[in-house]
Amino acid sequence: MNLLLLTRDDLVPPDRACIHDSRRLRHLHEIHRASAGEELTVGMTDKGIGRARLLELEKDCAVFEILHLDTPPPPPLPLHLLLALPRPRMLARSLENIATMGVKRLTLLHTARVEKSYWQSPELQPERIEAHLRLGLEQARDTILPTVDFQPRFKPFIEDRLPGTIAGHRALLAHPGVGESCPRGLPMDSPVTLAIGPEGGFIPYEVQQFQALGFEGIHLGPRILRVETAVVSLLSRLF
Amino acid sequence: MNLLLLTRDDLVPPDRACIHDSRRLRHLHEIHRASAGEELTVGMTDKGIGRARLLELEKDCAVFEILHLDTPPPPPLPLHLLLALPRPRMLARSLENIATMGVKRLTLLHTARVEKSYWQSPELQPERIEAHLRLGLEQARDTILPTVDFQPRFKPFIEDRLPGTIAGHRALLAHPGVGESCPRGLPMDSPVTLAIGPEGGFIPYEVQQFQALGFEGIHLGPRILRVETAVVSLLSRLF
Known part of the structure; x- marks a missing residue:
């Protein structure tokens, strides 16, 4: 996983995201060894790529503040x-x-x-x-x-x-x-x-x-x- | 498997080959549905590609007569x-x-x-x-x-x-x-x-x-x- 990809279901308006699934949580815990306060690169499905600040990281959820999502994804093949x-x-x-x-x-x-x-x-x-x-x-x-x-x-x-x-x-x-x-x-x-x-x-x-x-x-x-x-x-x- | 690849250990000089391993035998039985008398394309490891006649096909062995091996394999990458x-x-x-x-x-x-x-x-x-x-x-x-x-x-x-x-x-x-x-x-x-x-x-x-x-x-x-x-x-x- 080279990008933490958020979905519409993860969003908590206006600017928060919360993930609950074990796959992405395990990645944050074990591979990324993330901790609260850290900034991470995230992408939003069907939107852009940007940065988010990890506010909380528990066993069963991670809460982010989305800072921006203004980098376009790589160009598609035609x-x-x-x-x-x-x-x-x-x-x-x-x-x-x-x-x-x-x-x-x-x-x-x-x-x-x-x-x-x-x-x-x-x-x-x-x-x-x-x-x-x-x-x-x-x-x-x-x-x-x-x-x-x-x-x-x-x-x-x-x-x-x-x-x-x-x-x-x-x-x-x-x-x-x-x-x-x-x-x-x-x-x-x-x-x-x-x-x-x-x-x-x-x-x-x-x-x-x-x-x-x-x-x-x-x-x-x-x-x-x-x-x-x-x-x-x-x-x-x-x- | 697009080619039955023989090894030196399969050879029974001067012109026979005998295979015993379950993987290639299963392929002959189940995928190729080969039967005795049939001609098949075979390759010899580190040599050429050619034809062999299946003489016997049992559960635990297949015996071939190698007819020729004179087609070169595809060119290698340099x-x-x-x-x-x-x-x-x-x-x-x-x-x-x-x-x-x-x-x-x-x-x-x-x-x-x-x-x-x-x-x-x-x-x-x-x-x-x-x-x-x-x-x-x-x-x-x-x-x-x-x-x-x-x-x-x-x-x-x-x-x-x-x-x-x-x-x-x-x-x-x-x-x-x-x-x-x-x-x-x-x-x-x-x-x-x-x-x-x-x-x-x-x-x-x-x-x-x-x-x-x-x-x-x-x-x-x-x-x-x-x-x-x-x-x-x-x-x-x-x-």
Whole structure:
């Protein structure tokens, strides 16, 4: 945790915040070894970063006076990520990495090689998703929660919804052996939609559907990466 | 597992291989659903990739006839990676990623912010290290095991050994806030040494020591990444 990230629920107007959850409290006690009177860097979810003074630190609560929140978080990636729903354990780590790297819009998508059972995983509960995203934001010292939507039906999504969402975007399809080598250092002011398949990849029909919408195939060379590694590798190459 | 990677111990001269371990057998039975007579792609550790015919598949062994091994593995990265010893759980995942991405030379290094207890971890046993590296190779369809050496004393390493090993290399030090933005797309025929610090980073004295040897500071922007993410991100940007 490189940033203590406050939520709206922590706020006690006009200028106090109070946290009760064991995770952040443990961090204050054990890692930060904070004590009352100390100033800390804090962020407010979906707002800025600034300083707060720790007024009280008990076993079960910490009370802060927020001094200011006027530093903007690091710039987001200009990216809409379409990710075939990974297996639950991999989803958790991928969500953390996605938030850490600055993705602000994520669509989790069903494809032919996504096991249907993954859609029943408790990891898809909104509070679980948000918990992983928060870990990623705290790591990167970011405050802006990504939005996540679920598309459990491939065909209606790609036929009816995707054409509208990629208007004005450069649309890229990461798929081993298709198209060109992944581009490098894209401009941060041009929106990109990037589709990443499941373990085993997209099936040929899906690749055709994306290509028919204008997606350019890109690849990372002969090595096949795990999905969570591919996400980091693609984002690091592209931006 | 995208490649069944054989070891020297599996070989039964002149042209047979026999595997007994539950991990690879389970893969053949459950994922690959292989059956006798079938041809499979196999790799031989530190040699090439080719085809083998499955002669027998039992619960506790599989026997292959090796048909050929004449395809070279994917090209390695021209990189010597110096990595401050990560915490054991992160080491395991980092080793897998390092092998998957094609690093062939890894030095695990002590620095001021590496906890001394990490050097006692059972994860540092050679067979544990090799097991993680093999998982990474199987993922990437590579056969060449990276070499790993341990440098539990920073000062003698950096003063006496490192100057010789970086001769002819471009030497890079990944450290938040130091130097230039991480370069992109370096040539694959020029050797690079890349140093990556522990959680919390190198201390100023260590940064100075590296810089005195000619290491260029590079960074990935304002976001602080976990070590395992930083490794993938840096390698993906550099090559």
